[in-house]
Amino acid sequence: MTGRLLAIGLALVFAASYAAAQVGADKRRSGYQDMGEALQKMQDDDTANPGMLFVQLGGQLWNRAVGAADKSCADCHGAAAVSMKGVAARYPAIPGGSDRPVDLEGRINLCRTEQQKADRLPPENRDLLALTVYVAHQSRDLQIAPPYDPRLDAFRQEGAEIYRRRQGQLNLSCAICHDDNAGKKLAGIVIPEAHPTGYPIYRLEWQALGSLKRRLRNCLVGIRAEAWPLDAPEYVALELYLMQRARGLKLETPAVRP
Amino acid sequence: MDRRLFLAGTAAVVFVPLSPATATPDAMAEAIRKIVGTATPTEGRVKLDVPPLVENGSTVPLTVSVDSPMTEADHVKAIHVFNEKNPQPNIFSARLGPRSGKAIVGTRIKLGDSQRIVAIVETSDGKFWSAGADVIVTLAACLEESP
Amino acid sequence: MSNILVNAPKTARRGAVIEIKALIMHPMETGFRPGPNGRIIPRNIIERFTATWNGAEIFAMDMSPAIAANPFVSFFAEAKESGTVVLRWTGDEGFVAEQRVDIAVE
Numbered sequence: 001m002t003g004r005l006l007a008i009g010l011a012l013v014f015a016a017s018y019a020a021a022q023v024g025a026d027k028r029r030s031g032y033q034d035m036g037e038a039l040q041k042m043q044d045d046d047t048a049n050p051g052m053l054f055v056q057l058g059g060q061l062w063n064r065a066v067g068a069a070d071k072s073c074a075d076c077h078g079a080a081a082v083s084m085k086g087v088a089a090r091y092p093a094i095p096g097g098s099d100r101p102v103d104l105e106g107r108i109n110l111c112r113t114e115q116q117k118a119d120r121l122p123p124e125n126r127d128l129l130a131l132t133v134y135v136a137h138q139s140r141d142l143q144i145a146p147p148y149d150p151r152l153d154a155f156r157q158e159g160a161e162i163y164r165r166r167q168g169q170l171n172l173s174c175a176i177c178h179d180d181n182a183g184k185k186l187a188g189i190v191i192p193e194a195h196p197t198g199y200p201i202y203r204l205e206w207q208a209l210g211s212l213k214r215r216l217r218n219c220l221v222g223i224r225a226e227a228w229p230l231d232a233p234e235y236v237a238l239e240l241y242l243m244q245r246a247r248g249l250k251l252e253t254p255a256v257r258p
Numbered sequence: 259m260d261r262r263l264f265l266a267g268t269a270a271v272v273f274v275p276l277s278p279a280t281a282t283p284d285a286m287a288e289a290i291r292k293i294v295g296t297a298t299p300t301e302g303r304v305k306l307d308v309p310p311l312v313e314n315g316s317t318v319p320l321t322v323s324v325d326s327p328m329t330e331a332d333h334v335k336a337i338h339v340f341n342e343k344n345p346q347p348n349i350f351s352a353r354l355g356p357r358s359g360k361a362i363v364g365t366r367i368k369l370g371d372s373q374r375i376v377a378i379v380e381t382s383d384g385k386f387w388s389a390g391a392d393v394i395v396t397l398a399a400c401l402e403e404s405p
Numbered sequence: 406m407s408n409i410l411v412n413a414p415k416t417a418r419r420g421a422v423i424e425i426k427a428l429i430m431h432p433m434e435t436g437f438r439p440g441p442n443g444r445i446i447p448r449n450i451i452e453r454f455t456a457t458w459n460g461a462e463i464f465a466m467d468m469s470p471a472i473a474a475n476p477f478v479s480f481f482a483e484a485k486e487s488g489t490v491v492l493r494w495t496g497d498e499g500f501v502a503e504q505r506v507d508i509a510v511e
Binding site: 316317318321341344345346348349350351352353354355356357358359360361362363364365366367368369 | 422423424426433435437458461462463464465466467468469470471472473474476477478479480481482483485
């Protein structure tokens, strides 16, 4: 598998399938638009989209009292359809009393530890993903709307730098694939524009629900770069930049992706 | 619906020699023979819907539909789907009856590689029908690190 | 408790043929895959799915490891009388899950 990826990367023969390489702000495409019809139908049908199983589980966990405080999310936040509407569209954000941004998973874990007095859920834990997808689903069809908060600028800037930095054995940057060559084919696969519109996603490759961090790791591994541990701040910085870049696009959570 | 159908098929296989003429890999041919016994399935009446090119083999939508009135006198009893290259040739066996109304079954399957899929259908008159489809699997470019 | 999503009409005309779609959370571990420690992860699949309408079997499917994780099944049934459709999944490691759907036939 490693050899194959390396070969793909080194050859990097981009079969130009789109004439225009430049992506104008108004022409941005969600990864949804690059999928075949069968997968689009799978995502669109709430009883066929496997991500909806995890939304259902998240709804059950939302109402379950846990931790030393013996409180459920619902005890404090009431109906998620009301209290969590639009929340995912403006994360990552800086929580009260802190000076560093957290992603939605991080925010939920703060409520786990500080409010519920329960254990922190590890990255990619099924219950953490289910709670996250349940909260994010409440923002489906809403536009991505990063908050105005000057304290976020430095972190977002760091994300932009990581995005443009060449890295890994293949010496590629995210921008080379996702800006310069988006819409073209790499080893038979259309390179998407990398908009975080549907997270957590049900990725067929994983046969499971997974976070944006896990998705970004896959790209890092693909270019033979150092993949930071799943709780590294680099992911939050990248997500801040990607969300800014995707401002105005609609959230699709839970998206299906190949 | 009849469980004996499956057992009967299993018993029949012992007496049928493998036909070297078939293009399908042996395991699939053998699994099909377990179902059809000495009968030769006729191509037709069966539609196997599966995308010819899939982005990822781990969740491939597949639908089998059979042209049948689904009456007491004339209906589909079973739909079996096989593949050539997965570790095991059987994908699923579904049992239907006149109560089904329509002989259409859908599911999602895993395909480790590009390969041929075959559906075998048994009708209430004891006849077998078949359809095949080739699927090309293009794997995702950015994968999880290998274990 | 299992997570299950079922799509079936709540009402149907007598004699109508309706579609029933069902999705269940399950890893469908093939038994052919090595885990992180290099050892084969033991097989854990749903082996059988059945649907009954007021107790009579209307559909059944034997599954193999080649059915995708979080299995999806769709099939059809003739609506003859009002009643309860029971969907049932059974498999390795004693797995049993059931979902009941009431359908009014008029």
